[in-house]
Amino acid sequence: MRPRASRLQGLVVLEGVIMEQARIALELRNPQYVEAFRRAIRQGLDEAISAAQPFLEEQQPWWYELVTGLLSVELAMEEVKTALSLMRNHRAEGREDGRLLDYHRNHWVFQTHAVLEKSIYLIKRVYRTLVKRLDPASFDERMRRTIEPLTKQRNSLADIMRNPMVHPIGGRVTAIEQERLWERYVLIGGTATDVIGGLYNGLPAKRAPWCDWHQQLTLVVLREIDVALAQAAKDATAINAPP
Numbered sequence: 001m002r003p004r005a006s007r008l009q010g011l012v013v014l015e016g017v018i019m020e021q022a023r024i025a026l027e028l029r030n031p032q033y034v035e036a037f038r039r040a041i042r043q044g045l046d047e048a049i050s051a052a053q054p055f056l057e058e059q060q061p062w063w064y065e066l067v068t069g070l071l072s073v074e075l076a077m078e079e080v081k082t083a084l085s086l087m088r089n090h091r092a093e094g095r096e097d098g099r100l101l102d103y104h105r106n107h108w109v110f111q112t113h114a115v116l117e118k119s120i121y122l123i124k125r126v127y128r129t130l131v132k133r134l135d136p137a138s139f140d141e142r143m144r145r146t147i148e149p150l151t152k153q154r155n156s157l158a159d160i161m162r163n164p165m166v167h168p169i170g171g172r173v174t175a176i177e178q179e180r181l182w183e184r185y186v187l188i189g190g191t192a193t194d195v196i197g198g199l200y201n202g203l204p205a206k207r208a209p210w211c212d213w214h215q216q217l218t219l220v221v222l223r224e225i226d227v228a229l230a231q232a233a234k235d236a237t238a239i240n241a242p243p
Contacts, residue, residue: 007074008222010229014126015070017233021130022063030057062129069122076115077222083108084218087211101210108214109161112221116154119225120147123232130236139235146231149224157221 027034033055040051086104127143135142 008077008226008229010226010231010233011070011074011077014229014233014236017130017236018063018066018070018126021236022061022067025061025063029061030055033057065125066122066129069118069125073115073118073122073225076111076118079111080108080115080218080222083111084211084215087214105210105214108218109157112218113154113157113162115225116150116157116221119228120150120154123147123150123228126232126236131232134236142235146228146235150228153221153224 033052036055037048037052041048083104087101087108090101090104123146124143127139127146131142132139
């Protein structure tokens with residue numbers, strides 16, 4: 001995997017640590033696969049894969065969970081950035097319908113929660129799989145210190161934004177209750193379509209500050225993830241032997 005300029009530095013460093021440990025483990029645990037692959041790679045990647053295929057272990061090796069976790073975190077980061085970009089583009093295009101803007105915002109909420117959840121999981125696996133061998137006495141405490149800011153951020157995002165969206169009664173519909181609008185809708189005989197339209201009509205006016213706020217929070221979340229990933233990489237760099 002070649003690093004890109006837009007990638008978090010902590011993710012790049014941790015990726016290097018994990019991929020190196022995976023390579024060492026593969027060479028030690030399955031030398032037949034390594035030999036067959038390297039012997040055939042001169043003929044092409046497809047040929048190398050075919051030559052090494054018979055030597056694959058029946059069970060996935062321990063490091064699979066780490067490298068897959070890396071990919072999962074990076075994909076979630078891309079989703080967060082995509083949702084934020086779509087919100088900004090919506091603002092730039094000056095659309096008056098708030099439905100699409102709200103849709104992109106909801107996607108941002110779920111993906112931002114997801115990238116925090118996935119980052120916490122990956123970091124836990126790094127400590128329990130790699131750092132534990134280096135520091136079995138205190139790896140757990142070091143892990144808790146590393147993920148604490150991410151856990152707080154995840155829980156705050158869940159309480160304020162994500163959970164109301166998935167609860168039976170929550171999210172944008174509660175604005176009807178908070179603004180005491182049900183009386184007027186009941187009296188004028190408004191339909192569900194009328195109510196929904198009212199929920200979205202005010203969003204375009206909030207577009208600029210809304211997008212700016214989400215962008216700032218995205219930067220905060222990614223910065224905290226970057227610091228945590230870098231710390232996990234630092235704690236794992238002194239490890240020389242795979243489990």
